[in-house]
Amino acid sequence: MVFWSEVSGVENNAATWRGLWMCLIATYFASIGNIISARNQKNAIPVVQTNAFGMAYGALIMAVFALFSQVPFNYDSAIAYSLSLIYLAVFGSILAFGSYLTLIGRIGADKAAYAAVLFPVIALGISTLFEDYQWTLRADSVEKLSIMTRP
Template sequence: MDTPVLFIATVLIWGTTWIAIAAQVGDVQVAVSVFYRFALAGVLMLAGLALIGRLERPRIWRFVVVQALCLFCLNFIGLYAATATVPSGLVSVVFSLASIFNALNARLFFKDPLERRTLVAGALGFCGLALLFWQDLAVSLDPATLRGIGFAVLGTAIFSLGNMASRKNSALGITPVTANAWGMGIAALVLLCLLVATGQPFAVPRAGTYWVALVYLAVIGSILGFTAYLLLVARIGSARAGYATVLFPIVALALSTVFEGYQWSLTAVLGVVLAAIGNIVMFKPRRPEQPPYQACSAITDRKAGP
C-alpha cells in the first residue's frame, strides 16, 4: 500500500473513532471498555493470522511487550484519565505534541538527526490545534486541571515510547502486524489484571449500539488503524508519522459539523490553516542535493551572468 494512502487511512480512521467511543459512554467503566476493545482486537488478529498460517512468534519479545504496554494499555489509561478532568479538546492539543516527542525520542534512541522542519511543523500543528480548541484552553489552573494536563502529557510520552518500540521491532524483522497481534493480546491481559486488582466490575451492556461501537473500535480503530500507523512509522519515521495526531482531531470536528452542528469560529478556521501549513512543511519533498562540482558550476554561471 502506498505511503500517502496509509497516512490518509490513519487520519480518517482515528478521526472517526470518537463516534464509537461516544457510543460506549454510559454504564461501563472506561478502563473496562478499553479492555474489551483490545481483548477483541487481539483475539481477532491472533486467530486470523493463525487461520491463514501467518502467525509468527517473535524472536525477541521484550520490545513487543514494551509496545503492548505503551501503545495499547498505559497510554490509554493516561489519556482517558486526562479526559476525565479536562476538556477533550485540551487533551487533543497536548497529544498533538506526539510528533515532537517522537523526534526527540528518535534522536535519543536511534541517533536520528533532529530536523528543523520537524520542529517547525510540530509547532505549527500544536498552535493550530490550540486555536482550534481555543475555548477548551480557558480552564482554571486548579490542582485537578494540572493533574489532568499531567496525565495527558504522560499518555502522549508513553505513546511516543511505543512508537520507538515499534521501530525497534521492525529493525529486528518483526512486522507491525505480528507485533500488533501479540501486543494487543498482552495489553488485554495486563488490563485484565489491573481491573481485577482494583475491583472494577465487568458490566455487560445490553445496548446494541455499544457492541457495534466495540466492533468498530476493535477492527477498524485498532487492527486497521494501528497497523496503518505503525507501517507509516516503519516507512517514513516516527516524527513524520506522528503528525497524524495533529490532523485526526480536525477530521473529528468536520464530522461533528455534519452530525452534531458544530459551529466554526474564525480562530478555529485559522487553526486548521496553521495545521495544514504544518502538514506542508512536514511532507514537502526535499530538494535533491547537488554534487559539489555542480554547485560550483552553478555559482560560476551566476557570476558570469548579467
C-alpha cells in the same frame, strides 16, 4: 488553539493537574511505542504480530487494573453499543494502528508523528457533520494552517 474556548474555562485544581500529567505521560509512552515499532520493523518483526502483542499487553494491564479497582463489570448489551465497540476494535484499533505502525516503518517515527496533527481536524470535521459543531474563527484558522503546513 483549536480548543481554546474549552481549555480557557478549566479550573486550576488537583484534578486538572493530574489530568495534565496523565496526558503528558501518555504522550511519552506513545512516543516510546513509535520508536520501538520503528526498531522492530528494522529487525524484520512483522507489524501484525507486534500490533497483536501490544494490544494483548494493553488488555492484560487494563484487566489487572479493573480487577484492583473493585468496580463491578458492566456491559451495555444494546446493539448500537455492541456494533460501535466492534467498529472501534476492528477499524479504530486493529486496522488504524496497523496502518500507522506500517507508516512508521516506511517513513520513520519522526515523520509519521505528524499524522497526529490531522486527528483533531478529522474529528472536528466528523463532529461538524454529525454533532453540529460550530467553527470559530480561531479553530478554522488553525485547521487551515495545520493542513497547509508541511512536516
